[in-house]
Amino acid sequence: xxxxxxxxxxxxxxxxxxxxxxxxxxxxxxxxxxxxxxxxxxxxxxxxxxxxxxxxxxxxxxxxxxxxxxxxxxxxxxxxxxxxxxxxxxxxxxxxxxxxxxxxxxxxxxxxxxxxxxxxxxxxxxxxxxxxxxxxxxxxxxxxxxxxxxxxxxxxxxxxxxxxxxxxxxxxxxxxxxxxxxxxxxxxxxxxxxxxxxxxxxxxxxxxxxxxxxxxxxxxxxxxxxxxxxxxxxxxxxxxxxxxxxxxxxxxxxxxxxxxxxxxxxxxxxxxxxxxxxxxxxxxxxxxxxxxxxxxxxxxxxxxxxxxxxxxxxxxxxxxxxxxxxxxxxxxxxxxxxxxxxxxxxxxxxxxxxxxxxxxxxxxxxxxxxxxxxxxxxxxxxxxxxxxxxxxxxxxxxxxxxxxxxxxxxxxxxxxxxxxxxxxxxxxxxxxxxxxx
Numbered sequence: 001x002x003x004x005x006x007x008x009x010x011x012x013x014x015x016x017x018x019x020x021x022x023x024x025x026x027x028x029x030x031x032x033x034x035x036x037x038x039x040x041x042x043x044x045x046x047x048x049x050x051x052x053x054x055x056x057x058x059x060x061x062x063x064x065x066x067x068x069x070x071x072x073x074x075x076x077x078x079x080x081x082x083x084x085x086x087x088x089x090x091x092x093x094x095x096x097x098x099x100x101x102x103x104x105x106x107x108x109x110x111x112x113x114x115x116x117x118x119x120x121x122x123x124x125x126x127x128x129x130x131x132x133x134x135x136x137x138x139x140x141x142x143x144x145x146x147x148x149x150x151x152x153x154x155x156x157x158x159x160x161x162x163x164x165x166x167x168x169x170x171x172x173x174x175x176x177x178x179x180x181x182x183x184x185x186x187x188x189x190x191x192x193x194x195x196x197x198x199x200x201x202x203x204x205x206x207x208x209x210x211x212x213x214x215x216x217x218x219x220x221x222x223x224x225x226x227x228x229x230x231x232x233x234x235x236x237x238x239x240x241x242x243x244x245x246x247x248x249x250x251x252x253x254x255x256x257x258x259x260x261x262x263x264x265x266x267x268x269x270x271x272x273x274x275x276x277x278x279x280x281x282x283x284x285x286x287x288x289x290x291x292x293x294x295x296x297x298x299x300x301x302x303x304x305x306x307x308x309x310x311x312x313x314x315x316x317x318x319x320x321x322x323x324x325x326x327x328x329x330x331x332x333x334x335x336x337x338x339x340x341x342x343x344x345x346x347x348x349x350x351x352x353x354x355x356x357x358x359x360x361x362x363x364x365x366x367x368x369x370x371x372x373x374x375x376x377x378x379x380x381x382x383x384x385x386x387x388x389x390x391x392x393x394x395x396x397x398x399x400x401x402x403x404x405x406x407x408x409x410x411x412x413x414x415x416x417x418x419x420x421x422x423x424x425x426x427x428x429x430x431x432x433x434x435x436x437x
Contacts, residue, residue: 036353038083038344039091040066041109043102043120044144044333046094049227049253053280054122054329058145059092060322061330062119065337066090068317074338075313077368083344086353091115095122099129106130110139116353117142119336122252122329124148124197134160140356140363144336145329147298148196149204149424152380159356161363163339163375163385164332165417167197167249168204168424170276170296170389172416172432175208177294177391177409178245178274187217189243189271191234191258193250194223201249201276207428219243231258235265243271251277259285268293278394279303280327282403286396293394295405299372301328303405304390306373314371335370339377339385342368376413379420386417412436 042062045055066088068074072081082088091113093105102121109115117140121127127146134141141160143151147167151160178185190206192198202221209216219241222234235258238246246267250258255277262268268290275281279297282289297304302325305311314334318326326334343363347354354362365382368375375387392405415437418427427433 036086037089038086038117038353039089039113039115041093041106041113041115041118041120042090043093043095043105043109043118043126044329045096045122045252046092048096049229050122050251051096052253053256053284053327054145054252055095057280057327058120058122058329058333060318061326061333062090062092062337064317064321065334069337069341075309078338078341080345083341084348093120095120095126099125102126103129103133106133106139107137110137116140116356117340117359119144119333119340121146124150124200125195127151128196131157131160138356140359142336142340144333145298146197148200150196150200152384153423156381157383159360161339161360161377161383162380163336163377165299165375165386165389165413166384166424167201167276167298168418168428169386169413169416170249170298171201171205171247172208172428173389173391173411174247174274174276174294174296175205175212176411176416176437179209179212180409181294181393181407182245182272185216185244187219187241187243188245188247189218189220189222189238189241191220191222191224191231191238191246191248191250193226193254195226197251198223198226198249202247204424204428205247205276207425208432211428211431227252227254229253229257231261235262235267238262238267239265239270241271245272245274247274247276249276251280255281256285259289263288263290277328279405280329282394282405283324283327286403287398289394289396289403291395294391295394296389296391297328298332299328299387299389300410301331301372302326303403304392304408305331305371308369308371308373310369311371311373331372335372335375338370339363339366339368339375342366374413378413379418381420386413388413389416 044058124146143162149166274294276296278295347358347362390410392408
């Protein structure tokens, strides 16, 4: 409500009136003073079965990276303070809950908290639910872990990015590694969670095997409920199988629960376990992880990361802070934040904060070197990253009393990722034409 004050000398009353009404000075939108804060929403599993092996390492990766970015202590070319001189202020949100809850929290970050960007999400289900909302709200969003290839295959995106390569790479490389190391196998089985991530992972692995080894038989194909935690029935079924290999994209507490339960019945003595996300569990399971397990790290992360200044730096600051080496969720978070930082700084041309559209335009097709090595946003119309990947074989080194991955094979990005413009499933079924291995 406004009041007309006609008598002179009442400027003070106007001041009091506007103070009580909390009327702020009018400023131009999307313009901030020099050094203004960049607000980020960081979303990861902080509670529940996916928290300890996935969500917390991802959150820790964000915490340590944002702290060192704000201090200007990241090695070059990332040594500029914050995002282009602007301090980063992060709000951490728990991903646990239904997809409806995940979407509500995303809307709150964008509309209520007015963050400049959201970085997060472990679950493919979360990413599939958030993507259309991010586009609707024109909210810059960087997915750090979820692996389903469907995000950029269903339709073009303007505001959603994913620096981390999608799961097709994991499973094509798994098939290539398996056939290079165990060419004499005759059949294989699958145990994957019954939702987008597990279904897409098995689809790509089985299709790649069909192309690379068409005479090899598929035996058991099992899809237990996500976060089931109890796998007695599935283990009983697998013990009746004559397969020599079990493919699983299990992650989080499901992976660790399965490993403990299958060892009690010696399933790993009957068949080799091929775990596309197994690297996340090696520092927790240690000597409980079966020797001989084929291990993936969703790219060149953890023990599979390249020897570089950036990787050694990241390993040290993370291990010094948290007392355990970083696993691939921490690497993927670090790479996602570094990509966003470069895009932000590329878009910033003056003292004002760049707009969301300016950062999105700068992010498109970006290429850089980080702790995980080289990544290029080469597919999904420049919104989806590709990188090389690697697989190896697990062994617990009793002399050093620590896990290690040996017999490592590295695969170029163009060997295991579909080219631009092709859906992953179509590319694999068509014989992976153009793969540069």
